[in-house]
Amino acid sequence: MSYSAIILAAGDGKRMKTSKPKVMCEVLGDPMIGWVIDSVRGAGISDEDIGVVVGNGAETVREYLAKLGSFRTFMQTERKGTGHAVMQASEMLKDGDNVLVMCGDAPFVDSDVLMSALNEHTHRRNDVTVVTADLPDPGSYGRIQRDANGAFVGIVEKKDCTLVQLGITEINSGVYWFSAEALKAALPKLAAENAAGEYYLTDTIGIIREAGGKTGTFTAEDTDIVLGANDRSDLLQLNIIAKMRIMAEHMNEGVEFVSTDGIIIGRNIKIGRDTLILPGTILRGNTVIGENCIIGPNSLIENCTIGSGVTLNSVQAYDSRIGDRVKAGPFVQLRPGTVLHDGVKIGDFVEIKNSEIGVNTAVAHLTYLGDSDVGKGVNFGCGCVTANYDGINKFRTKIGDNAFIGCNTNLIAPVEVGENATTAAGSTITKNVPPNSLAIERGETAIKENWEKNFKRKKKA
Ligand code: UD1
Ligand code: CA
Numbered sequence: 001m002s003y004s005a006i007i008l009a010a011g012d013g014k015r016m017k018t019s020k021p022k023v024m025c026e027v028l029g030d031p032m033i034g035w036v037i038d039s040v041r042g043a044g045i046s047d048e049d050i051g052v053v054v055g056n057g058a059e060t061v062r063e064y065l066a067k068l069g070s071f072r073t074f075m076q077t078e079r080k081g082t083g084h085a086v087m088q089a090s091e092m093l094k095d096g097d098n099v100l101v102m103c104g105d106a107p108f109v110d111s112d113v114l115m116s117a118l119n120e121h122t123h124r125r126n127d128v129t130v131v132t133a134d135l136p137d138p139g140s141y142g143r144i145q146r147d148a149n150g151a152f153v154g155i156v157e158k159k160d161c162t163l164v165q166l167g168i169t170e171i172n173s174g175v176y177w178f179s180a181e182a183l184k185a186a187l188p189k190l191a192a193e194n195a196a197g198e199y200y201l202t203d204t205i206g207i208i209r210e211a212g213g214k215t216g217t218f219t220a221e222d223t224d225i226v227l228g229a230n231d232r233s234d235l236l237q238l239n240i241i242a243k244m245r246i247m248a249e250h251m252n253e254g255v256e257f258v259s260t261d262g263i264i265i266g267r268n269i270k271i272g273r274d275t276l277i278l279p280g281t282i283l284r285g286n287t288v289i290g291e292n293c294i295i296g297p298n299s300l301i302e303n304c305t306i307g308s309g310v311t312l313n314s315v316q317a318y319d320s321r322i323g324d325r326v327k328a329g330p331f332v333q334l335r336p337g338t339v340l341h342d343g344v345k346i347g348d349f350v351e352i353k354n355s356e357i358g359v360n361t362a363v364a365h366l367t368y369l370g371d372s373d374v375g376k377g378v379n380f381g382c383g384c385v386t387a388n389y390d391g392i393n394k395f396r397t398k399i400g401d402n403a404f405i406g407c408n409t410n411l412i413a414p415v416e417v418g419e420n421a422t423t424a425a426g427s428t429i430t431k432n433v434p435p436n437s438l439a440i441e442r443g444e445t446a447i448k449e450n451w452e453k454n455f456k457r458k459k460k461a
Helices: 032-041 058-068 082-088 111-123 180-189 201-210 230-251 451-460
Strands: 005-007 050-054 070-074 098-103 126-134 141-146 152-156 170-179 213-221 269-271 283-284 287-289 299-302 316-318 332-334 346-351 362-370 372-373 385-387 397-398 411-414 414-416
Touching: 005 082, 032 058, 032 111, 050 058, 050 287, 050 451, 058 070, 058 082, 082 180, 082 201, 098 111, 098 180, 111 126, 111 170, 111 213, 126 201, 126 287, 126 411, 126 451, 170 180, 170 201, 201 213, 201 332, 230 269, 269 283, 287 299, 346 414, 362 372, 411 414
Parallel strands: 005 050, 005 098, 050 070, 126 213, 269 287, 283 299, 299 316, 316 332, 332 346, 346 362, 362 385, 372 397, 385 411, 397 414
Antiparallel strands: 098 170, 126 170, 141 152, 141 170
16 A cells, blocks of 8 residues: 655635745745645655645745655646645545645644554544644634544534534644545535535545545644644744744753744754854754854854854854854854855954855954955955956955955955965055065055145135
8 A cells, every 4th residue: 555645735825915825934934835745755755646736826836846856736726625626636546545635734743643643544444534633722723523422523614613513622633644545436525515615625524424434533642733824823823833842952952042032943953062042043944053152143044054162143144164163243244155164253244255264264344255265364454355246257366375464455356365475455456466475556645744734724714
C-alpha cells in the first residue's frame, strides 16, 4: 500500500482580507503552505505523491512551491468548497492507496500526528480517520458528531450548527486519512446543500458511513497543532505560539533570552550555547550562529553563517558569512556576498556588499565597501568609499594586507592598493598603489595670513 497527499490551497482568504493567496500568509517569515509541505514530507510522503490544489493566486503559490520541490498542482478555477477542491485532484486517488487530505492554512500539524493518525487508520481498517482536538473555545471549526454510542458519524460546520451543536468542543482539524476508493466513491455524492452553498469535504463522513464504510477519529493531544488561520487575528496568534515554541527549543539548547520583545526566530535557525539574543532581533532563512555571541538589539539576520564570540548590534545582514570574534555595529548593513574573517571590526554606519574582509581588519566608521577584496590587518579611516560602479559596469577593488586607508579616501575601481601601502586622507585614488608606498592626491593648503583682519572685515564694512 502506498501513500499520497492532497493539500487544499485554493481558498480566497476573504476573511484574511489579503490580496495574496491565504496559504502564502506567513508564520515566522515562512508561508503557511511551506510549513504544511514540511510536515507531509516528514511523514514520509515523497514530492511526486503530493498534490496541491491551487486557485486564488495560483501563480504565486506555484512559484513558491517550485522553489521547495516538484509537486503536482491542480487548478480549482471556482472556489466551491473543500469537497470540490479535492475533486480537482481526483487523479491522486489510486485504488489501494491511503490518501492524506489537509488544509494549507493550518501550519502546525506535525509529522508525528500525521503518522500516528495513519497508524490508527490502518490498524482499525478505517475508510476515513479524522484528526480531531478538544478545544475549550471551538470557534469556527467544524464540530464532531457522535451517536449515542460515541461512534463518529459526521462533522457539522459552524454555520450549520444548532445551538446545542455549537457547544461541542471536539473539533475537526481539517486533516484526514482516507482510503482512496472510499473517498473516490463519496465525492460524486456531495451536494452543496448547506449554509455556505459549498461542496463540503466534511460531508464525506456521513456518505462513507451510509455506504457501510468505517469512520474513526484520532485525537491530537496537543491542541495547538490543529490551529488554522482564517483571519489576521488567527495569524497573529499562530505567530505568537510559534515564536514561543521556537524560543523554548533554543533555550533547551542553552541559548539565552532576557526578554521576548520583538524577537522573531524562523524555524531553520541554529544557535550555539550561551549566545544571547537581545530584543528586536529577527533571524530568518537558513541562519547558523555559533556560541557565546551577542546578537541584537535591533538586528535582522537572513541566511548568514556566523562564528562564535561575535557581537552584532543593530546590524542588517543578508547572505553573508561572519567569522569568529567579529564585532559589528551599531547601524551596519552587510549585503549579500559579504565575508568577514575572524576578528574583523565594523563600526557605525558602514555598508559592505559582495566583499571579502581579511582577518582583524577594521572598518570603523561611515564607510562603503562594495565588490572588494581586502587583506588582513587593514585599517580604514572614517568615510572611505569604493567607487565600484561607473553607471554601466561594476569593478573590484583590491587592498593588500596591513594597508592603511586614510580618512575620506575614494578608491575608483578597478584599483589595487598594495600591502603596507597608505593612502593619505582625502585622496581619490585612480591608479594602483604599489606595496609599502604612500599615495597622496590632494591640493596643497594655501595660507593667507591676517586674512580675517585685512580682507573679511573690509568686505563686511
Ligand atoms: C474547514 C473545515 C472545518 C475544519 C477547518 C479546520 C470544511 C467544510 N470545513 O473549515 O470543518 O474545522 O477547516 O481548519 O471543510 N479551500 C480550497 N478550495 C475551496 C475552499 C477551501 O482549496 O473551494 C482550501 C483553503 O485554501 C484552505 C482549506 O481548503 O486551505 C480550508 O478552507 P477554509 O475555507 O479555510 O475552511 P474552514 O472554514 O477553515
Ligand atoms: Ca481554515
